[in-house]
């Protein structure tokens with residue numbers, strides 16, 4: 001081996017070691033560093049951000065809702081919010097978007113998604129009753145909710161050429177949401193994972209940390225999902241949110 005190749009090997013080894021030591025320790029939240037930056041999300045002169053009453057994040061008195069059904073998209077686990085308390089925020093986001101947005105007339109944070117349940121948990125024997133028991137025992141409706149920002153996801157879809165004009169048409173689809181966080185939700189997902197592996201589920205198929213909690217506020221065409229390739233984390237923060245007492 002030449003001296004040059006050896007040097008490259010040693011240097012790349014050192015670089016890898018440095019990366020391993022420099023990455024955030026497990027359990028430490030790198031987003032706190034990002035959010036601590038005064039200019040994140042980037043302030044817009046025409047719209048500095050939105051406000052939300054603190055009461056919208058206190059869901060202690062909102063009843064727990066169980067969601068189950070026979071179809072592949074019918075079963076999930078959620079933390080229910082009072083949609084009426086998010087109406088003003090939704091309208092402000094709609095005004096900033098500049099076009100009417102669609103919404104489902106309700107507000108929730110999905111804690112276990114339909115694909116997670118249908119594709120991974122249910123085949124191992126985890127039931128909706130298991131999810132409900134875990135969530136109720138964790139007092140999910142009393143979980144403290146921290147609002148991080150208003151997120152926006154965009155997806156450009158190109159439709160196949162129409163015979164009429166022969167040209168490709170592109171549509172930009174938008175989804176808006178309140179990006180939120182709660183340690184209770186992470187604990188619930190780890191408890192679901194324990195139940196899953198207790199039933200013989202393969203641990204690597206369900207990651208409690210692979211979760212992007214958000215409250216959908218509206219969307220232009222349809223809601224956008226992980227399956228569309230969008231991530232609703234703080235990576236998608238669009239405007240700041242200020243919680244007011």
Ligand SMILES: *[C@@H]1O[C@H](CO)[C@@H](O)[C@H](O)[C@H]1NC(C)=O
Nearest residue numbers: 054055057058059060061062
């Ligand atoms: C949340 O609301 C409940 C009543 O629904 C109240 O008892 C409790 O003090 C509130 N919690 C906070 C942190 O304001």
Ligand SMILES: *[C@@H]1O[C@H](CO)[C@@H](O)[C@H](O)[C@H]1NC(C)=O
Nearest residue numbers: 071072073074114223225227
């Ligand atoms: C389930 O949801 C996905 C994503 O929205 C959708 O593509 C699929 O068609 C749905 N399946 C059924 C049976 O509704």
